Every structure is written in structure tokens, then in C-alpha cells.
Amino acid sequence: MNLTTRFVDSFSLTDDLLTQIIQDKQTISLSLRQLSKLHHLQKMLEEFQFLNIVYSDQSRVRKMMLTRTKSNLNLQQQLCHQIDKKIEDFMNFFKKLDSILFYTMNMQLMSENCLEFLQQIADLILGSPAFTVIYEINKKVNGMSTHIKDIENAYQKLLKFKESTNVQGSELDNLFGTNELYVYKNKYSYLIYDVKDVPFKAFPDYRLILDQFISIAYDFQKEIYDKENLVSIIRGIKSRFIKNSTRICQEVIRQQVTEVLSSQCWIEMPDQIQYMNDLIIDQHGYVVLPVKLDKQIKYYIKIESPNIDMITFSDYIQQLWQRLTYQLKDLKNEEFLKQMLEVNSPNKLYIQLDGDGNIRYQSCCIPDSWYFMLIKGGSLEDLQLEQVNKQSLIQKMQELKSSVKGAVSVCQICFGDKAVDVDLFAKRNEEDEITDYYIVFNAPKKKFEDDHRISSQMSSESKLQELSKAALINIKMEKLSKACNVMRDYLKVNLTDEEIIDLLKEKDILKEVYNQQSITDDIRSSYVMEYYKAESSKVMRDPVQGSQQYIIESELTNIKKFDLYTLDANDISNLSDYSFDITVVQDKNEQLRYTWALFHLCNFIDLYQINKEVFYQFTVIVQEKYSYRQNPFHNFDHGFTVAHACYYIIKSKSMNQYFDKFIQFTALLSALCHDIDHTGRNNHFESQKLSKLALRYNDESVLENHHASVMFKILQKEKYNILSSLSQDQFSIFRKYAIANILGTDMKKHFEIVKLLELKLSKLPDEPFIQKEEDKKFLSSAIIHTCDLTMQSKTFKMAQKWSNRIATEFSDQVAEEKQLSLPITQHFLPLGTPNFNQLLAKQEISFIKFIVKPAYDLTAQVLQTGLEVPLKNLEDNLKEWENQK
Numbered sequence: 001m002n003l004t005t006r007f008v009d010s011f012s013l014t015d016d017l018l019t020q021i022i023q024d025k026q027t028i029s030l031s032l033r034q035l036s037k038l039h040h041l042q043k044m045l046e047e048f049q050f051l052n053i054v055y056s057d058q059s060r061v062r063k064m065m066l067t068r069t070k071s072n073l074n075l076q077q078q079l080c081h082q083i084d085k086k087i088e089d090f091m092n093f094f095k096k097l098d099s100i101l102f103y104t105m106n107m108q109l110m111s112e113n114c115l116e117f118l119q120q121i122a123d124l125i126l127g128s129p130a131f132t133v134i135y136e137i138n139k140k141v142n143g144m145s146t147h148i149k150d151i152e153n154a155y156q157k158l159l160k161f162k163e164s165t166n167v168q169g170s171e172l173d174n175l176f177g178t179n180e181l182y183v184y185k186n187k188y189s190y191l192i193y194d195v196k197d198v199p200f201k202a203f204p205d206y207r208l209i210l211d212q213f214i215s216i217a218y219d220f221q222k223e224i225y226d227k228e229n230l231v232s233i234i235r236g237i238k239s240r241f242i243k244n245s246t247r248i249c250q251e252v253i254r255q256q257v258t259e260v261l262s263s264q265c266w267i268e269m270p271d272q273i274q275y276m277n278d279l280i281i282d283q284h285g286y287v288v289l290p291v292k293l294d295k296q297i298k299y300y301i302k303i304e305s306p307n308i309d310m311i312t313f314s315d316y317i318q319q320l321w322q323r324l325t326y327q328l329k330d331l332k333n334e335e336f337l338k339q340m341l342e343v344n345s346p347n348k349l350y351i352q353l354d355g356d357g358n359i360r361y362q363s364c365c366i367p368d369s370w371y372f373m374l375i376k377g378g379s380l381e382d383l384q385l386e387q388v389n390k391q392s393l394i395q396k397m398q399e400l401k402s403s404v405k406g407a408v409s410v411c412q413i414c415f416g417d418k419a420v421d422v423d424l425f426a427k428r429n430e431e432d433e434i435t436d437y438y439i440v441f442n443a444p445k446k447k448f449e450d451d452h453r454i455s456s457q458m459s460s461e462s463k464l465q466e467l468s469k470a471a472l473i474n475i476k477m478e479k480l481s482k483a484c485n486v487m488r489d490y491l492k493v494n495l496t497d498e499e500i501i502d503l504l505k506e507k508d509i510l511k512e513v514y515n516q517q518s519i520t521d522d523i524r525s526s527y528v529m530e531y532y533k534a535e536s537s538k539v540m541r542d543p544v545q546g547s548q549q550y551i552i553e554s555e556l557t558n559i560k561k562f563d564l565y566t567l568d569a570n571d572i573s574n575l576s577d578y579s580f581d582i583t584v585v586q587d588k589n590e591q592l593r594y595t596w597a598l599f600h601l602c603n604f605i606d607l608y609q610i611n612k613e614v615f616y617q618f619t620v621i622v623q624e625k626y627s628y629r630q631n632p633f634h635n636f637d638h639g640f641t642v643a644h645a646c647y648y649i650i651k652s653k654s655m656n657q658y659f660d661k662f663i664q665f666t667a668l669l670s671a672l673c674h675d676i677d678h679t680g681r682n683n684h685f686e687s688q689k690l691s692k693l694a695l696r697y698n699d700e701s702v703l704e705n706h707h708a709s710v711m712f713k714i715l716q717k718e719k720y721n722i723l724s725s726l727s728q729d730q731f732s733i734f735r736k737y738a739i740a741n742i743l744g745t746d747m748k749k750h751f752e753i754v755k756l757l758e759l760k761l762s763k764l765p766d767e768p769f770i771q772k773e774e775d776k777k778f779l780s781s782a783i784i785h786t787c788d789l790t791m792q793s794k795t796f797k798m799a800q801k802w803s804n805r806i807a808t809e810f811s812d813q814v815a816e817e818k819q820l821s822l823p824i825t826q827h828f829l830p831l832g833t834p835n836f837n838q839l840l841a842k843q844e845i846s847f848i849k850f851i852v853k854p855a856y857d858l859t860a861q862v863l864q865t866g867l868e869v870p871l872k873n874l875e876d877n878l879k880e881w882e883n884q885k
Contacts, residue, residue, distance in 0.1 A: 076308040079260040080316055086252045087320070090245075091327060094238065096124055098361070099378075101234050105365045106375045109225035118217060119146060125209055125237065128194040133217040134158065135189035143189075144221045158183065158190050188570050189214045203244035209237050215566050222572075226600065227365050228612055233566055235342075242335055245328050250299060253317070257303060264304040270297050279314050289314050291321050338363070346613035347443035347724070352436055353380055360436065367609050369725060372415050373441075389413055393424070393439065400426045401434055410439075417727065418444040443724075571597050578648050578869040579795040582640045592619045595640060595672070598647045604665045609725035618720045625677045625710060632808040634678035638791075643672040645787035645870075652866030658770055658779060666734050670741035671784050673711040678703060681813050683748070688822045701746040708742040737780055744781030745788045750851060753782050757858040769862060779862065786859040789852045792844065793870035796880045803844055807836075841884040848878055 100120055107113070119129035132145035134155045141155045148154055184191040184207075191214055212233050219226065241248070250267045257265040280288050282302075287310050289301040301317065303310075341350055342363050352361035357380035366373055374384040385393070392411045399408060410422040425438040484497040574580050575597060585591050596615060599605050605615065626636035649655060650664050659667070679686065679693070686694040686702045697705040712735070714720045723731060744753065756778065760769050770776050791802035810828035817824050833839060853874050860867040 072307050073309075075260065076313060079256060079308065079313075082256045082260055083253055083320070086256060087249060087324060090248060090252060091331075093124060094241070094331065097234065097238050097241075100124070101231065101238070102359065102362055102378065104227065104230050104234060105362055109227060109230075111220075111223060114220040114225070115144065115146070118144075118213075118220065121213065121216070121234075122193065125213065126193045130194050131213075131217075132192040133189060133214055133221075134192075135214070135218065142221060144217055154192075155190070158185075158192070184210050186211055186214065188568075189218070203247050205240040205244055209240060212237060212566065215568065219567060224567075224601075226606060228605070229566065229600070231365060232612065239335070239339075242328075242332055245331070249324055249328075253301065257301070257306075261303070261306055261308065263306055266302045268300045268302055270299065279310060289317060291317055293322060293325055342613075346611045347718075349441040351383070351439040351441075353439065354436055355434055357381070359383070367725065368606075369609060370415070370420070372413050385413075389422070393422070396424050397437060400424065400437070404432070413441075420444050566593075567597060567600070572601065575601065575644065575647065576651070578645075578793075579798055579873070580644060581794075581798055581801075582644070583637050583801065588623060591636065591640065592616070592623065595619050595643070598643055598668065598672075599665075602647065602650055602665070602668065604661075604668070607661060608665060608723070610722045611724075614719065614724070615722050618714065618722050621714055621720055622673060622676060625714075626675070629678070629680055631678055631680040632812075633802070633805040634675050634680060634809065639672055639675055642674060642784075642787045642790060643668060645790040645793075646671040646784065649783065649787070649863065649866050652863075654863035654866035655783070658776065662730065662733070663737060663776070663780060666737045667741060667780055667784060670711070670738040671787055674707055674742045674745050674784065674788060675703075676707050677710045678707070680809055681816070682825075683746070684825065685813055685817065685822070688817075689820065701743050701748070704743045704746045708739050711738070711742070737777060740777045740781045741784040744785045750785070750855070753778075753785055754854050754858060757782060757862065761858065761861055782855075783859060783863075786855045789855055790870070792848050792852050792877055793856060793873050795873060796877050799844075799873075799877050799880075803840060807840060838885055841881045845878060845881045845885070848874055848881070 104117075107117075109117075118131070122131045123129040130146045132143065132148060132151075132154065134141065134143035134145075134151055136142075136155065141152050143151045143155075145151065145154075181192050181194060184193075186207075191210055216230065216233060219229070254265045254267050257263065278290070282288050285305075287303045287306055289303070289310065290297045291299050291301060298321070306313075338361060341348075346364070348363070349366065350361070350363035351359060354360050359375070359378050359380070359382075362375070366375065372386060372389075376382045376384060380394075383390070389411050396408050396410045399405070405426070407423060407425045410424050413420045413422060421442040423440045423442065425440065426434045427436040427438070429435050484500045571594070575594070582591060582594065585594065596605075596612075596619065599610070599615070604610070605612070622639070623636045626634075626639050646668050650668060655664055655667075679691075683699075683702045683704075687699040691702075693702050693706050715723055718724070723734065726734065743749075760767075760775075770779065791806075792799050794802070810825075814824060814828050816822075827843075856867060856871055856874060860871060
């Protein structure tokens with residue numbers, strides 16, 4: 001009797017025994033443990049009986065499979081091997097992407113290594129290091145390539161090909177030296193790369209990733225090496241791949257089945273088609289394999305005429321998918337924690353080391369001002385610190401290893417007038433062994449500032465609190481369960497969800513966010529507002545507090561901030577146009593992206609080490625402060641337009657003869673904020689009304705003082721402070737110039753500014769324009785004042801639009817003056833006035849002749865270049881308004 005027969009007989013006897021016990025024909029005495037084992041044996045028996053039936057010669061399923069498929073063991077082994085290899089390659093893809101991310105944070109970007117860097121990215125996401133990017137801006141063709149040298153010739157040949165098509169090399173006269181290419185075309189650019197059957201093309205976000213690659217190539221070709229922007233893009237690419245990882249793995253399986261078996265294969269979802277729960281052959285003769293997880297069908301694999309044993313292949317796929325699901329879950333949880341650290345602790349640097357001292361993760365780039373630190377490789381040995389600090393770090397790692405502590409303070413590193421506190425956290429496994437270390441370089445502070453440091457005897461509970469501050473501030477309640485699981489897994493603390501939540505509430509770390517929640521500053525800086533936006537916020541009436549703005553849960557949609565921090569190929573072209581119209585950009589996030597671009601293209605983001613997360617927070621609050629009164633004219637569109645006029649002058653380099661980069665940066669930022677929180681009324685109205693602002697500023701430049709005050713109040717808050725890297729002396733200079741710039745926009749000072757410009761110009765060349773610091777400050781404020789008058793120096797279509805907006809705002813003021821019985825401002829032209837258009841034309845003609853044009857003429861004489869376009873527009877607009885009188 002062979003082993004198989006004995007095995008079957010044993011199961012038969014066991015089955016008979018169990019049947020008799022169930023029917024009370026047999027009585028046996030069992031302990032609970034024995035009963036449990038017997039129950040488990042019964043389950044195994046049921047599975048065995050099912051397989052025995054399926055595999056028996058009498059099985060209908062078996063007969064159908066044998067008639068439809070031809071079993072080939074070697075081919076099946078090859079298929080399983082190929083699937084395993086491709087899945088492993090995909091999981092290693094994330095490690096390679098992490099390596100590129102780490103390299104990006106710590107490398108020195110130069111023209112010499114940018115092409116090699118792009119090839120590494122291309123090899124990962126395109127499947128080949130060979131690529132060509134070609135784009136046309138202002139009728140000028142440019143690009144970069146590993147294929148060719150003649151970009152112009154290639155562009156002309158590409159014009160005849162449609163978007164996203166496979167083309168043969170011969171069709172391009174073998175221009176690219178390869179047999180088959182893939183041409184991807186977006187609005188302004190072409191991306192050409194070798195055709196590779198990579199599974200990435202299966203998900204919709206792949207086009208967005210290609211756009212990101214083009215954006216990097218565009219920046220590099222223009223020699224814009226923005227390290228933080230690169231990091232943001234690569235993190236965004238990784239996030240999209242993780243989001244679509246399940247679909248990519250399904251595509252890997254489909255591709256390998258098609259390739260190895262030379263048979264058509266499809267992936268179908270349960271909502272697309274309903275099959276039975278078990279392996280079947282459908283009415284068309286296709287073998288349909290349901291892939292299950294926790295007894296639920298996740299998707300179907302449908303194969304045409306497979307020549308392998310589908311029963312055993314089905315078993316292989318089930319095990320593969322279960323293992324893969326847990327791997328992807330771990331990957332997503334790890335990325336979830338990292339994103340929370342990056343978003344909620346933008347001013348801290350986290351470095352994760354494994355137990356062997358290899359660097360696994362770095363949260364952000366090392367600030368340029370941190371000259372005390374350098375990372376030259378991927379291990380602790382490559383972390384360059386002063387010897388005393390490095391030795392202290394190693395000692396503290398040994399201290400954690402030989403104790404049960406969760407965290408310790410390492411040292412304080414002083415540089416200049418600032419200091420950085422360094423702390424060390426430990427992550428332990430179930431055996432209480434340390435698997436990872438987290439080195440935390442805290443935000444710089446004043447060297448002698450009172451230091452509330454973490455106790456060296458930190459317990460697991462306090463360790464949880466500290467890391468929670470970085471990871472769980474204001475997370476929505478429905479997200480907490482996942483967040484708690486991630487924290488528990490990473491910190492190895494034996495606490496329930498409720499205990500973690502109670503602890504965080506007790507320490508005031510966590511605040512509940514309900515489905516309907518007032519939009520406060522705290523929420524605005526939280527996880528909710530970082531990753532989501534309200535598509536259409538509703539206003540609800542509260543019987544006690546009046547109108548409040550609420551976030552409606554059903555209207556929240558996902559938004560990735562890295563999209564806000566990338567340049568499109570047409571951005572430079574748009575912003576180089578003096579008459580770029582921000583009012584046609586309806587998406588608020590797109591407006592924020594253009595605002596970031598103004599500072600990015602002037603290199604101010606890098607030059608003054610402005611953290612992008614903080615810059616995002618700052619621009620959001622500036623946008624809201626401008627917008628909440630819904631002024632027709634004095635709104636964020638106006639603030640941006642004035643800032644854009646200042647940007648236009650900066651990019652002309654005409655300010656370089658008078659100001660360094662820092663004063664130009666101050667000018668651009670004060671131009672953006674010069675009318676923030678505007679009341680929609682003028683200074684005369686505020687004084688007549690005896691408003692709070694008029695009483696506060698004693699009728700002197702009431703609104704301008706208020707705008708300057710609001711800007712600095714915003715900058716006082718750490719989460720909005722984009723000036724945190726400035727020294728005390730730099731901040732003092734910034735404040736003096738910014739206040740002067742904003743106060744200079746008071747129209748009451750217009751003729752004083754014009755007269756002083758005329759006086760100084762009349763003394764040239766005998767006396768230099770700038771003789772002392774006050775002259776410099778005056779010129780800066782005069783330029784911002786001129787930028788504030790930019791509306792009538794745009795194209796006539798734009799000038800008309802802004803004229804109607806200011807007329808609407810003036811009309812609203814006249815209506816309120818009547819309501820409050822205040823003196824009516826006579827020169828304001830209310831809407832609905834007879835012959836309104838003709839009267840408006842006359843007013844604008846006077847405004848251009850006596851206010852705008854003198855300011856632009858004089859400023860142009862001082863700067864010598866950069867204002868030719870607005871001066872021509874003013875002449876053209878005068879003629880247009882004359883025609884409308």
C-alpha cells in the first residue's frame with residue numbers, strides 16, 4: 001500500500017468517525033484542545049475531499065480542463081518564475097526610487113551630471129535610459145536628448161505624428177537610431193523613448209508622471225536646479241506608483257501570462273462581470289480564475305486556451321496575491337507615516353537608520369545654512385558631523401541598545417547665532433530588539449533661547465507623544481484607526497486605539513474634526529487641509545454664532561501638493577508676458593502655483609531657504625485674507641498682478657544696478673501683500689466713518705498701515721514664517737523696506753513721490769541717484785507704487801476689465817456712504833449712471849495722463865530698461881479710451 005492510498009484511507013476513517021459523532025452514534029471524551037484539533041482536521045478533510053473530487057478521473061471539471069488545456073509542467077514553472085521575478089523587480093523599484101530620492105537630497109546638481117541623473121529616472125519610469133524631450137516656446141525649439149543632437153530637425157519630423165503613438169524608426173529616417181519608439185505629446189512638448197512593455201502604462205496617472213519627467217528635463221535644460229522641487233516631484237511619482245501598485249501588479253501577471261503562454265489574457269473586476277466563486281470555463285471557452293482574499297473575490301484572470309494545469313496555477317496565484325497584499329499594505333503604511341512626518345514637521349530633519357547603520361530614509365534636504373553637517377553616502381559612517389557630535393550620537397545609539405529607553409537627547413549643535421537640538425528615537429520589534437533608529441534634527445532656534453528638551457529617560461508613552469506631534473495633528477477621526485495601527489507597528493507600543501486617542505487628547509495633541517467643522521487656523525494647517533480641499537464650501541447658519549464656513553465631507557477631494565510646486569513648460573512664457581491675466585485662472589490652487597513660480601523663477605525660494613510647505617501655508621492664508629470680503633478690485637487677483645509687475649521688472653535685471661537680491665525679494669513679497677485684508681473702501685471713507693482702523697492709525701495711511709501690520713502678524717506665526725532662515729539683521733532690513741514699500745502705495749503720497757523722482761533725475765549725472773540708505777528705500781517704494789498702478793498699463797482688454805472692477809467697488813462705497821449718511825465721494829462713478837461708459841472713459845483718460853503715465857515715465861528713466869511694453873500699452877490705451885468717449 002503506497003503512501004497516497006494510506007493517506008486517503010486515513011482521511012476516510014476520520015471522516016466516518018466524525019460523521020458518527022455528529023449523528024450521536026459514537027461518543028468520545030475530548031479536551032477542549034483535542035476538540036479544537038479535531039475541528040481543524042475536519043476543515044482540512046473538507047478541503048482534501050474537494051480537491052480529490054476535482055482531481056478524480058470522474059470529475060466533470062477535470063475532464064473539461066483536460067479537454068480544453070494541455071498541461072505543460074515546464075512551461076508552468078517558467079510562468080510562475082517569471083511572475084515572481086517581475087513582482088520582485090516592481091517591489092525593488094521603490095527601493096531604487098528611494099535611492100534616487102536620497103541621492104537628490106544630498107547631491108550637488110550641475111549641468112555636468114543632470115543628464116546622467118535624468119537617465120536614472122528614465123530607466124526606472126520609462127524602462128530605458130534613452131529619451132528625448134523636445135518643446136517649443138515662443139517659436140523657439142529646444143530640448144535635451146540621449147538619442148540625437150539635431151533637436152530642430154527631429155521636431156519638424158515629429159509634427160506629423162499624433163499624440164501617444166508607436167512609430168517605427170524608419171518613419172523618422174532612423175533619426176533616433178532605434179527600431180521602435182514611443183512618442184508622448186502633451187500640450188507643449190514631445191517625449192520620445194524606447195518602447196518597453198512596462199506594466200506602468202496600465203494606470204491613468206502614468207501620463208501625469210510623464211509630464212513630471214518633461215518638467216524636470218525642462219528645468220535642467222534651462223539650468224534651473226531646484227533641489228526641493230526635484231524632491232517634491234520624485235516623492236509625488238512614488239506616491240502615484242504606490243497608489244496604483246495593485247493595478248500594476250495585476251498588469252504584471254497579465255503580461256507574463258500573455259508572453260509565456262502565447263495566449264490572450266484579461267484582468268476583469270467583479271463589478272464588470274460576475275462569475276462563479278471557483279475556477280470555471282465560460283461560455284466562450286475561456287478559463288476564468290477568480291483571485292480571492294479573505295474569501296472575497298478581488299478580480300478575475302481570464303485566459304484563452306492555457307496549456308498549463310490551471311488548478312495548481314490557481315493555487316499559486318491565490319498564495320502570491322495574499323503575500324503581495326501584505327507587502328503592499330506595509331509599503332503604504334510606511335509611506336503614510338513618512339508623509340505625515342514631512343507635512344506636519346516641515347522644519348525638522350528626520351534620518352532613519354536600520355540596525356546596521358544604513359540610512360533608509362531622509363525627510364528633507366539639509367538646509368544650505370547647516371554647514372556643520374553633510375551626507376556623502378548611505379550609511380552612518382557617511383554622515384559627517386563634528387567629531388564630538390558624531391561620537392555622542394554613536395554613544396547614545398549604544399545606550400538605547402543596552403536599555404529599554406525609547407528616546408534620548410543627543411546634543412545641541414550651535415552655528416552662527418542659532419542652535420539645533422538633536423534627539424534619537426528607537427523602533428523595536430516584538431522581541432524588543434531595535435530595528436531602526438530615528439535621528440531628529442529639530443528646527444533651529446536662537447542659541448540662548450529657553451530649551452524645553454526631551455528627557456533622557458523618555459518612556460515608550462512619551463516617545464509616542466513626541467512622534468505623534470509630527471504625525472497625528474488634527475487627523476480626521478475616520479483616519480485614526482489606520483494612523484494608530486501605523487504608529488503601533490512602528491513604535492511597538494502595546495496600546496489600544498482608544499488608549500492612543502485618549503493619550504493624544506489628554507496632551508492636547510489631537511483635536512477631533514467632525515464632518516462639519518469650522519475652518520480655523522488649526523484646521524488650515526492640519527492634515528485635512530494639507531491633502532484635501534473643499535470643492536465648494538457651503539455657508540450654514542448657526543443660530544448662536546451666525547454664518548460660519550464649513551467643510552462638507554462629501555465635497556472633499558484629494559490634492560497632492562507636489563503638483564503646486566512644479567513648472568509647466570508654458571509657465572515661463574506666461575509669466576514673461578507683461579499682460580499675463582491671473583483673473584482667467586479660476587482654480588485657486590493654480591493661482592498658488594503661479595505665486596510660487598514668481599519666487600521660484602527669481603531663485604528666492606532657494607536663496608533664502610524657504611520651506612515649501614511653509615510657503616504653501618503662507619500663500620493660502622494670504623489668498624484667504626485677500627478674498628474673504630470678496631472685493632471686486634482689491635482682492636488676491638490684484639495682489640498677484642502687482643507682484644507680477646514687480647517680477648517683470650526684476651527679471652529685466654534693471655533693478656540690479658540699485659538693489660541686491662535681498663531687497664528685490666523684499667520688494668516682490670511686499671508687492672504681493674501690499675493690499676492684504678483690504679476693506680474695499682478708501683482711506684477717506686475709513687476716516688469719515690471713524691472706523692477701528694482709522695482710530696488705530698490716527699487717519700494716517702490707514703489701510704496701508706493695516707496691510708503692513710497684517711503681513712507681519714502672519715509672518716509672526718511659525719507655520720507661516722517663510723523668513724525663518726533670516727538672521728536678525730536681515731529681518732530688520734526686510735521690515736524697514738517692506739513697511740516703506742507698502743506705505744508708499746498710499747495714493748495720497750503719489751505727487752510727493754513723482755516730485756522727488758523728478759528732482760533726483762534732474763540732478764543726474766552730477767549727483768548719483770542713490771547717496772544714502774533713505775534714497776534706496778525711497779526708490780524701492782516708488783517702484784512698488786508704480787507697480788500698484790499697473791492695471792491701465794496692460795492690454796486694453798485687461799485695462800477695461802480692471803476699470804469695471806474698480807467702478808463696482810467705488811459704487812459699493814457710495815451706496816454705504818449714503819446708508820451711513822456720510823459725505824458722498826464726488827469723483828466716484830456709481831454703476832447705472834447715465835452715459836456710464838463715456839464717463840468711465842473720461843476718468844480713465846485723466847487717470848492715465850496725470851497719475852499712471854508720469855509714474856511710469858519717471859520710473860522708466862530711473863531703471864533705463866524693462867518698462868518699454870507698459871509704456872507702449874499706456875499710449876495704445878489712451879487712444880482706445882479716446883475712441884469710447
